[in-house]
Amino acid sequence: MKKVPLQDLPLQYQTIKEELAPEIEQILSSAAYILGPAVSRFEENFARYVGTKYCIGCGSGTDALHLALIAAGVEPGDEVITVSYTFVATAWAISYCGATPVFVDIDPHTYTMDPKKLEAAITPKTKAVLPVHLYGHTCDMDEIMAICKRHKLALIEDAAQAHGSIYKGKNAGTFGVSSCFSFYPGKNLGAFGEAGGVCTNDSAMADHLRRLRNHSQGQRYYYDELGFNYRMDGLQGAVLDVKLRHLPKWTEMRHQVAKNYKLSLAGLPGLVLPEIKQWCTTNWYLFVIQHPRRDELQKHLAARGVESALHYPLPVHLQKAYAHLGYKPGDLPVSETVAKRCLTLPMFPEMTDEQIDQVTDAVREFCVK
Ligand SMILES: Cc1ncc(COP(=O)(O)O)c(C=O)c1O
Numbered sequence: 001m002k003k004v005p006l007q008d009l010p011l012q013y014q015t016i017k018e019e020l021a022p023e024i025e026q027i028l029s030s031a032a033y034i035l036g037p038a039v040s041r042f043e044e045n046f047a048r049y050v051g052t053k054y055c056i057g058c059g060s061g062t063d064a065l066h067l068a069l070i071a072a073g074v075e076p077g078d079e080v081i082t083v084s085y086t087f088v089a090t091a092w093a094i095s096y097c098g099a100t101p102v103f104v105d106i107d108p109h110t111y112t113m114d115p116k117k118l119e120a121a122i123t124p125k126t127k128a129v130l131p132v133h134l135y136g137h138t139c140d141m142d143e144i145m146a147i148c149k150r151h152k153l154a155l156i157e158d159a160a161q162a163h164g165s166i167y168k169g170k171n172a173g174t175f176g177v178s179s180c181f182s183f184y185p186g187k188n189l190g191a192f193g194e195a196g197g198v199c200t201n202d203s204a205m206a207d208h209l210r211r212l213r214n215h216s217q218g219q220r221y222y223y224d225e226l227g228f229n230y231r232m233d234g235l236q237g238a239v240l241d242v243k244l245r246h247l248p249k250w251t252e253m254r255h256q257v258a259k260n261y262k263l264s265l266a267g268l269p270g271l272v273l274p275e276i277k278q279w280c281t282t283n284w285y286l287f288v289i290q291h292p293r294r295d296e297l298q299k300h301l302a303a304r305g306v307e308s309a310l311h312y313p314l315p316v317h318l319q320k321a322y323a324h325l326g327y328k329p330g331d332l333p334v335s336e337t338v339a340k341r342c343l344t345l346p347m348f349p350e351m352t353d354e355q356i357d358q359v360t361d362a363v364r365e366f367c368v369k
Contacts, residue, residue: 061182
């Protein structure tokens with residue numbers, strides 16, 4: 001039996017190998033290993049793709065979040081409101097600043113920050129709000145922006161999963177004072193290692209971010225504040241710049257896969273399919289279903305050669321690392337329920353009809369038996 005992987009990065013590499021080779025050669029032969037012209041070119045092109053004036057390339061999406069929070073003025077003792085149903089790095093970055101993550105629940109349909117829960121979580125210590133465009137579905141930005149404006153809070157978008165996602169005609173990553181992207185290999189735009197970027201329209205903030213990522217160096221060997229080695233590798237800039245040319249086509253191909261999934265899986269008992277709000281165009285980073293017998297379904301799929309994954313099995317507020325914050329089960333009921341029921345199916349642009357059929361046949365067999 002042929003296996004259907006969650007993603008197929010080796011296959012994608014084969015499709016762009018020839019285009020990549022001279023760009024990689026150029027980095028190696030010019031020894032532009034860290035930052036350099038390829039990173040600058042990518043920063044310009046990615047900012048244009050997102051629709052911001054600037055992109056500041058850095059070492060990872062986690063670095064991007066840390067830098068963006070510092071540049072927005074988050075300091076020890078502050079609170080930053082975010083979601084618990086996310087990849088843990090969203091919360092790490094807040095903690096790295098010495099600030100406290102305050103978790104609010106998600107909307108059960110979009111899996112993103114429930115704006116109705118946001119206002120109640122604001123205290124005099126709140127400095128910023130960090131919503132996450134999860135799985136590529138954008139947050140309900142109008143509501144979130146209105147609340148941030150009313151309370152004078154900095155809005156930073158965790159757009160690590162949202163390259164090319166659109167909210168009411170505007171790209172994810174253009175709503176906050178800054179937005180943070182991950183170019184982790186498995187993302188819709190993925191590097192050949194770790195990489196990330198912060199996007200912003202604010203030129204002073206862009207300058208600050210550029211200094212912060214480079215040991216806070218303005219003049220060489222002079223440092224005005226605590227800095228970081230969060231620079232992007234030249235090689236990653238070169239690879240990402242090539243891959244960016246293909247991103248619109250790859251996103252379109254993901255849409256086709258999602259459409260086929262939805263057609264084949266519609267109406268199955270117990271199965272909840274992703275729901276995309278009419279104000280959102282997702283980038284289909286992940287195709288996540290829910291089922292009350294999720295663990296059994298996952299085993300059933302594995303036995304039929306279908307890889308699947310859990311994004312995410314335990315919300316951040318219940319992780320041991322955050323026990324000191326004092327959250328307990330039941331505090332964020334939607335996040336906790338979805339975490340028990342979610343299952344990520346294979347999703348990548350190059351998926352064949354046969355692979356899609358293998359997945360949907362296996363899911364259908366489980367649901368109707
Ligand atoms: C929502 C979210 N935030 C932050 C990150 C951190 O990005 P990275 O893995 O590039 O550090 C990721 C990705 O892994 C993510 O999915």
